[in-house]
Amino acid sequence: MATTTMVIPAEATIQATFGPFVTGIMLQMMLMGVIVIQTYDYYRVFVNDPLRYKLLVLVLGAISSLQCTMDYCQLYRCTVIFYGNFDKFDDTD
Secondary structure: OOOOOOOOOOOOHHHHHHHHHHHHHHHHHHHHHHHHHHHHHHHOOOOOOHHHHHHHHHHHHHHHHHHHHHHHHHHHHHHHHHOHHHHOOOOOO
């Protein structure tokens, strides 16, 4: 019966990979709040803008929201679902 042992990376390696990722998500969420406020203000102030501009703002806001959602899913996947399984850090869905 063969046993496999998992090699745990050094703490510095974990900090170098997940530290910037978590920090980036926090900054992204702060900027997402700015995007939401600017989108709200755009629709409130520029009521008479052409429909194509309004649709462009809507699409860009939706894409930004989707990006935030995907980043949070990746963070959850790496830190909750595969907690302690360091081989899954670099895998993507």
